[in-house]
Amino acid sequence: MISYDFTGQTAVVTGGTRGIGAAISMALLKAGANVVAVYGGNREAAEAFAAQSGDAADRLQLACCDVADYAQAEAFFANFDQGHDRLDILVNSAGIRQDGVVAMLPEDAWRKVIDVNLTGTYVMSKLAVQRMLRNRYGRIIGITSPSGRIGFEGQANYAASKAGQVAFIKSLSKEVAKRKITANCVSPGFIDTDFIAALSPEQLAAYKAMVPQKRFGRAEEIANAVLFLASEESEYITGTVLEVAGGL
Template identity: 60%
Template structure:
C-alpha cells in the first residue's frame, strides 16, 4: 500500500492506536496531519521519535468537540494543502461510571469528543474531498457499540452513534468517490485500558478467543487497507479487529 503524495488527517494521533496509524501512513509515504487534544509532551515525544518521515508530519492541537475550532483548523488545511485524501476519526476518551452514579459532565464530555468530534472533523473535510471526487473517511469505533459493558454507557452510546453516523454519511457521499467505514478494535494494549485492574485484565483476556489483547499496529494495518485506493467498493461497513470477541 503506497500512500505517497496523499494527505491524511489522524485525530488522537500522538498516542496509542492513533500514533500507530500515523506511523504506518508515514512509513508508506503519506503526509500526516496529526491532531491531538492537549498533551503537548506526548506530541513532542512523537515528533522526536518519528525518525524517517518527520518532514511529512504536521501536528496541530485542536479540540475536535469544538465546531468553530474544527472549522478554523480546516481553513488552515485548505490554505496549506487544498485537498485532503484521508480522515481517520480516532480521538476518543473514557469516563466510566454506572448510569446511576455518572456525572452529567462525564456523559457529555465522552459524547462530545467521541461522537460530536467525529461529526465536526467529517463535516469540514467533505468539501475538500469533493474537490477531487475522492476521499476515505474512517471512524475508530468499538465492539461496545453493540455489546455494552457495565459502567460504560456513555462510551457505548458514543461508539454506537459513530456507527450510525458512518452509515448515513457513507450514503451521502458515495457518488462523490468518498468511502466511509468503521474499524472496530476490541481490547488493544494502549493507554486507554491502562486503568484496568489485574483481575479485569485476566477476565477480559478470557473473553477473547485468541487469549490476548491486540496491538496498535494490528489495527493500523486494517485502517490502511480501508484507506487505500483498492478498497473503493467498501463503504458503510464495520471491520472488527477483536481477536474473535
C-alpha cells in the first residue's frame, strides 16, 4: 500500500469494524490517524476488530450508533466533541443489502436499505460538516457501488440508495468547496468480504465473470483509494467518483 501520514488527524469511519470499513479503519490507523470506528450493533465483531489493532489500539475508539437515527448520531457527535477538538475525515462506509425483485420486495426492506445507506450518509455528513467548517478543512468520502450506475437484478433498493449517495456527495461538494472541504465517492466493485459471502456459488461465479479482470477485489485496494482521497494531496479533487471495480 502507498505510504500516507495522517498523524494528528482524526477520522470517523461508519461501518468501520467489518469488511471494507474495517480495512479503511485499519489503514488509517497504520497511517497514524486517530480513528473512531462506528458500528451498528455487532459488538462481538467490533471487539474482534479492535483486538487486531495492535500498537495502534490507543488511537482507536469504538462507537455503537445507528447512523440513520438522527438522535443517536447527535449523541455520538456530542460524545465525540468531548474527546476530540477537530474532525478531519469522515468515511461513510456503513451499508446493508436486503435483496429482492421489486414485485416481491417488502416495504421494510426498501426503507431499511435507503435509511442506512442514503439517510445515514446525509445524517453523518451534515453533522460532520458542522465540525469541519470550524477548522476550514475536511475530507468526506462515501462508499458507493457500481450498482447505482449499472443496476443489478434484485437490488433496486440498494442501487437506488447508492445512486442517491453519489448525487448527494456531488451536491455537498459544491456547498463546502470554498471551505477547503472535499466530498468524493469511492465505488468498489465486487470485493471479497462477508458482504458477498452469502451469495450462492453460482451467483458468485456469474458476478466474477462480469468483471473484466476476472477476480474480486480486496478490501485493502479500496482502503488505498480512500486514503488517497482523504489525504492533503487530493486537495483539487472533489465531487467525483473513483471506481475501483476491475473494469466493471
